[in-house]
Amino acid sequence: MIVSPHHLDLTVTGKQHLDIHLADGLSLPLTIVHRGQGPAVLVAGGTHGDEFEGQIALTRLARTIAADDVLGTLILMPFHNVPACQAGTRLTPGDGCDLNRLYGRPHGSGPAHLIARFVETTLLPRIDWVIDLHSGGKAHEFVLSSNVQARYPSAECDAMLAPLLAFDAPYAIVFDEVPASPHMPHGGTLEDAARALGKKAISSELGGAGRATPQSLAVAERGLRNLLSHIGVVPSDDARRPEQSRSRLLFLGRPEHHVTIATTGCFAPLVELGTEVRRGDLLGHIESRETAEAIHAPTAGVVIAVASRGRQQKGNAVIYLADDITPEKT
Ligand SMILES: [Zn+2]
Known part of the structure; x- marks a missing residue:
């Protein structure tokens, strides 16, 4: 109706x-x-x-x-x-x-x-x-x-x-x-x-x-x-x-949870959803003909989102991390 x-x-x-x-x-x-x-x-x-x-x-x-x-x-x-x-x-x-x-x-x-x-x-x-x-x-x-x-x-x-x-x-x-x-x-x-x-x-x-x-x-x-x-x-x-x-x-909710990239190119992830990473771990690369940007974890955390399109623009967040605050772990 x-x-x-x-x-x-x-x-x-x-x-x-x-x-x-x-x-x-x-x-x-x-x-x-x-x-x-x-x-x-x-x-x-x-x-x-x-x-x-x-x-x-x-x-x-x-x-x-x-x-x-x-x-x-x-x-x-x-x-x-x-x-x-x-x-x-x-x-x-x-x-x-x-x-x-x-x-x-x-x-x-x-x-x-x-x-x-x-x-x-x-x-x-x-x-x-x-x-x-x-x-x-x-x-x-x-x-x-x-x-x-x-x-x-x-x-x-x-x-x-x-x-x-x-x-x-x-x-x-x-x-x-x-x-x-x-x-x-x-x-x-x-x-x-x-x-x-x-x-x-x-x-x-x-x-x-x-x-x-x-x-x-x-x-x-x-x-x-x-x-x-x-x-x-x-x-x-x-x-x-x-x-x-x-x-x-x-x-x-911390700035380091948004893992952003400094170059434009193809995103090649090295981590899966749910992976626990340590600060500095290699998360993937941005591939271009001239360079490959290594993406390192700015903080420890759990991978909660991964970009699903290949080509990414400079400044995009290609991975989101989050802190585990499950009560028995804090
Ligand atoms: Zn939505």
Whole structure:
């Protein structure tokens, strides 16, 4: 059913498949399930159109979930950046907008701006939680992980550890912003906008390299079910609880965690996802006809992301490292 943003009603008992009309040729698909009293949760996939796990997991959940499964309000938004999802690209085709850099900022008139404005003004004020399912897209591959944006250590981080661990992905990562770094900023993201309004936000990095895998999809779907049960909006007897979590807890937030390169050329990695490296270890090379740049680990850590495209530009982050902060190890 096509509805205008002004006629969106989140209090209709049952399941609604809606297309929110934002402009000619631009409709945002939402599935809204509401029953009784409980938390209101917005789940997004496809914030970047080349990240497929969230799009698939949410499409399946939208099809299969029943009103009786829900206690509260569940809003599923599988194709957050619809034009980018349709094109299979990270950014909106045409104007090259990154939807996840537009939140909390003045909005323009392109499709991504219209989507951000709708979500920010119509959905965010009416929900308690945001779950935004990302992966590494075509450019990177990440370890399968739940994520939270927070300072570490901090009271905010402590308060979010239970939902972060409830996801029960192989890794759970606390991301802090590195000042002045262009890599993985918080400003402009859906999660940051939600947190600014006092909402809780969890995201993920579930693989990438431009394709979904059976394993990444299984972790996405299972993790989402665990988290929705922990929040209470889709209670499930067989959901894993935070204290049962098998996630390895990591922290990324120091400048040395972003391993950047000084030359342009072909990236030849020497490490795999999940490898533990020591400071100074050789991580790979940037190959060009004149030189080969050796990439050394600027710090010890766990490899949590590796660039998945061959040719890399000077200044790119080709590997991300993180500190293991799993409690028994600290
Ligand atoms: Zn993303």
